[in-house]
Every structure is written in C-alpha cells, then in structure tokens.
Amino acid sequence: MSVNLVIVESPAKAKTIEKFLGKDFKVVSSFGHIRDLSKKNIGIDIKNGFKPEYIIPDDKKKVVRKLCKEASNASLVWLASDEDREGEAIAWHLAQVLDLPAEKTKRIVFHEITKGAIEKAVTSPRGINISLVNAQQARRVLDRLVGYEISPILWKKVQPALSAGRVQSVALRLIVERERDIISFKPVLSYRLTADFIIDSADKGKAILKAEASKKITREKDARSFLELCAAASYSIDDITVKPGTRSPAPPFTTSTLQQEAYSKLGFSVSQTMAVAQRLYESGKITYMRTDSTNLSQLAVNTAAIAIKEEYGEEYSRPRQYKTKSKGAQEAHEAIRPTYMNKKIIQGTQQEKKLYELIWKRTAACQMSNAKVEKTSIRIAMSNTDTHFLAQAEVVKFDGFLKVYRESSDNNGENGTKTLIPPVKKGMDLKYESIIARERTSLQPARYTEASLVKKMEELGIGRPSTYAPVISTIQNRGYVAREDRPGEPRRINILTLTAGIIKQTGQTEKTGYEKSKLFPKNIGILVNDFLVEHFSNIIDYNFTANIEVQFDKIAEGKKEWDSMLEEFYDPFHRRVSSTLTEANRKTGIRELGADPETGEPVYVKMGRFGPVAQIGDASDDKKPRFASLLKGQLLETIQFKEALELFKLPRKLDEYEGHEMLVGIGRFGPFVKHNNKFYSLKKGVDDPYNITSERAIELIQEKRESDKKKEINRFGDILVLKGRYGPYISYKKKNYKIPKGTDPESLSEEDCLKIIEKNSGSGKKK
C-alpha cells in the first residue's frame, strides 16, 4: 500500500518519467481526457447553470478501470497532467472519477521531461486550480453550444450532415475569402527593366554585372522609348555602398512551424508530419510534438552547445533561449527538439530520418551564431536621364547558423539576387551587353496550402497544436474544400531586347495560375460560409476566439464566474439560433444566367440534392425542367452562361456499334464512352467529349478490350482471374478477391476460385 501513483497524459511520457523517479513510483497514463460531454441531447443542462453532463466514452472505459484499480492500491496519487487549461481539467476529472480524497492527492506540473525538472516538481506539489478547470469547462461548453446548435440549422437550411464550429468555420472562411480575392483580382501589367553590363578588367577578364532600372513602366510604348534612350546613353558607376548586416536563426520548432517547414522542405502533408513525428516521439527520439512553446530546457541548450562545438567549432556556438510569442500559447511543453542532440542521424524509415534531420538542424541552428553578411549596392548612372540602374548583391562573410539550416520563405516568386559582383570602382565607365524590357503581371493572392492555413490559424489564435491537422481533415471530409492541383494556362509575354543599339521584339509563353496541392473551396463550402457570415457573423469573426479567450482568462484568474460568462454569450446567441431557424431562407446559391436561346426559358445554376446543377426552365404541373451537373471545379458563383449551356450537350449519342448505341458523357472519373453497359475512358488531352467521332469511340473500345485481354489469366463464366497492379486477383460480380500467397494463379480451377470468394465474402463486413 505504500506505492506512489503518478498519472500523466501520454504513455510515452509515463515510460520516461518512471525511469527518473525510481521504484517507489509507478507511472501510468490517462491517454488524454477521460471524460467528455454526453452526446445525447446537447450534453449540457442549459437551464441549470449550464451544468455539464459528463460521461466516460466507451474507448476510455478500459483506461479508467485500470486507473481506478491502480489508485486504490496507491497510498498517494500524483496528478501530473500538463500545466494548461486542458491539463488542469484532466487532473480534476481524474480526481472526480477516481474519487480521490484530498489528503491522498497531489497535483504536480513540469514543462520539460528532465530528471531535475521532475524531481523538483515532486518537492512542490499544489492543489487543483478550480478556476483554471472552470475556464476549461467554459471553453468546452461554449464549443459544444456553438457546434451543436448551428450544425442542425445547416441541415435544415443547406444540406444534411454538414457542420459548423468555432474553429472549422473560421478556417473555411479564410479559404473562401481568399478565393474571392483571387476571383476579383485584376492583374496589373508592367515591364521589368534589366541590364547586363560588361566589366572588362585586365587581370580577371570579362565579367557581367546584372542590374535593374529604377523606373516603373506599364506600357509597351514607354518601354520602347526607354530602350531607345538606353541605346543613346553612356553609363558609369556613380555610387557604391557596402553595408554589413546580420541574420539570426529562426526559433526552434513548434507544431505549427514544424508542419510548415516539413511541408515546404519535405512535401509532407500536415497529418503526415504529425504521424511521423508521433513515431519519433514514441521511440524516444524527439520531445513532444504537439506544443506551442519555443522553450528549450537548460539541458538541451547545454548539450546542443557541446554538439555544435564538436561538429562545427567554437565560433559557431551561441546558446539562446526563445520566448514564445504566438497568441494564446499555453506553454505546457518544450519546443520540438531531438531528445539527444549528439545524435545527428537515426535509424528508421526514410520519412522518419528526413523529419528527424529537419528537427535536428532547426534545433542546432537556433543555438548557433548569427550569420554575417555584406550587402553591396552599385548605382549605375545614365548620361541622358535621371533614371539609373541598381546592382545588388549579398555576400555571406560568416555563415554561422546558415551552415545547417535556412528557413524557407513564403514568397516563392522572388528569387534572391545571387549574382556575384565583379570587381568595380566608383567612376568606372560601363558598356551594356543587353538591356531587356520584360512584361510581367502582378501576382494574384496565393491560395492556402494546408501548412500556410495552419500558420494563419495560429496567428489568429484559433485551434491548438493538437487540432490543426484534424480541423484541416474535417473541412475536407465535409466537402467544403479540396486539396487540388491546377495545370495553369499559357500566357504570352512581350519582351523587348536592346543589343548593339537595336531593339528587337520577341515573345515567350509563360504558365500562369499553376497550382500544386492548394486548398480550393467547393460549392457547398462557399454556401455554408455565406450562410454563416449572413446569420452568425459574430461567431465566425476572426476575433471571436481572441475575445472569448480574454473571458476564459478572467475565469482562470477567478475574476469571473464561468456560468455567468456562458449566460452572457448564450442568451443573444440562442435568440439568433431561433430566429434563423424560423426566418432564414433555404440556401441554394441560385443564380439566373440568362435565357436559353432555343426555348427562351430561364437558365439557372444552383445547389441540388446531389450537388451543383444547371437547370433550364421551371417546374410546373405539365413540364419538367432539364438538369445537368456542373463539372468538377466549376463554381456556382463564377460559371458563365455559355459554360452552363455547354453542359446540356452531354450525354451525346453516337452511331450504333455491334448493335448497341454509343453514348458520350462526363462522369466522376472524367469523360467516357458508354457502350453495351460498359464504360471506356476518353484519353486525357487527346479526346474531347463534345467533338469525338464514332470512329474514334470504336477505336477506344477496341483498345480497352485489347488491354483487358492482356490482363486476363483465366475465365470461368462470371469469374475472372486477372493480372492487376498489385499482382493477380479474382474478380467476380464487381468485387475483387485476393489470391492466397504461394498459389499459382494459372492453376486455379473454378472450384478453387469459388472457395476463395466464399471464404472472403463471409467475413466482409460493410461499413
């Protein structure tokens, strides 16, 4: 009975701590929260001071049973959940559920998992801070009220199974508003004026000095007259300035910055990063990966200094501590760093190695010296005008942290001036080799990537490290947004080149609007957002979370009662919920685009039951309107009249072939020919469903039959033995079955196949 029981949130943490504390202590984990609001009704007794109805979720019952048993065997229980709002609540729920008497219970906290920190924590226990717990309850209840009162309105007024919430709805709003910025964006044309000057020095030979003119030009006419001026001018260097500067490293990783850098440097999605980091954490290679803190333990700072001096030399080491500056940070953990800085490389999968290396480098860099740079700018005057050219270069004099880590920049458009500056002197005369006026367009606002959305959410203080990845999944799962690529469109760029006094005009095609893995809003997402902006503008205000956080802080400080805070919020909120339910119209996003040239009937687009549709004519007793689904990527908001009419040209009938009609259409997987109930895909970039001929369709059918024949190993009536991408398999009545390992697919008889099918369909539970 003389055992000390320590309860922490994470099992990996429990394992480490147990080692530090010795055999008088048993350390177990609660696996996060052990109780939550009931899902029945709303889980809150609103009329009774917002009393929460807590239940233990099914997947937590086993843990709780175990904790109960351990607690009853212990003489002292140490609640060591994190030192933030959620952690305090976990401790409180544990005390409640495990029925721990006050004299048997101690609350301890530590911010880093080091022997010293834990030993110190044990010497200074405290009680549970009920004000902090109440702040968490207020947070939890408010989120439930918002989510569970608004979502059902969407089911009635927009579509079933949709959702709204304090965090997800703001994330969605960011994406929708950015798309609108792009839609209304008008590119501004201008000319970029660059020159290559020749430097001829006796000892080093010919070199090129690249420079850009100070002038802003928007019209081709002006670009041409400027080049004419250039042709007549003489050039000389009239000023050289050299400025020293320093660059300092970025702070160590938090969840959000890790997600951003893993995305841009390694191409990991946000959820992928978290999954890989989780494995590194569980195998003891890195510290906890869900954190908003940039704090490093003293131990980490010291070991980093040793590792850096050993690897790069004394002059590269510069120990630093960082202060967290993000909004609403709760600082329960350290920054994300390697557990052991002396391990630069680890064993593991490719992904684990890459992510670990990234974390190691970032951590090392933040404990390294500043880089010293020298910025040189050279001004080149023209003899016949005030306009001048400027050549700029930056030379790294001492690399410092840049030796291991360079943070990726957001604006991937501008490529920094990497030009080396040849030896030049003030007053030197120059000759140009070429001067180019190149047309360019201003860049449209950038669509969010998963990673840049996380960055924005963190700036606004919405979401927490543990929820960034899930929220991004939610808005995709609801069909509000999709991660997509866009091929971009070619655009003709005008170029004027001056060489040897002669101006030549040429052109070049550039790709504009190319997008890779960006978040695009979908029609239903836009409708939901607009509905929420219209009826719940205060909830999806970008400052809503920041404002209520101030209230939560007051509760945490004991300066405000949590039920009265909720009442102040709920009364006007619920009135708005009721009035929206009775008054708001159904939201379909309907737009009338024009009149059908054939019948004169109105043409609409709107959100239908199965997605966005175009419609010709109105429904009446004797007439049905015609419908056609919008194509993937077409928005109700931007689709043009002509594009809508195009949709009605499909499906299109072709000639008969082998006694069956051929039909061309566009389905979920793109354009197809349907023949005798079988589907044949059109070739991407080759065939066009609006113009494809019967001859070409027959060709496609025959090609597909040929390639299917090659896949076929054997056939018994309905049962097919086929060669697939992942090896041989059996196909029967549109279902596929794995062939057991070590079986020769050629030798399978009909009976064998039936056995396999029977065996595998018996256990096939469908979700």
Added chain:
DNA sequence: CAGTGAGCGAGCTTCCGCTTGACTT
C-alpha cells in the same frame, strides 16, 4: 462508378481538445 434533381417525412448527421491504438484493404 458513369444517375438523380420530388416526397408522406423514419432516423441519422454535428463541436473542440486531450491522447493512442483497434480494426481491415
């Protein structure tokens, strides 16, 4: 998987933050 576009209105959907497995394909 390649359509549908309506309804008598059953019964369901949904939030945010803590934390990891338990299941198959």
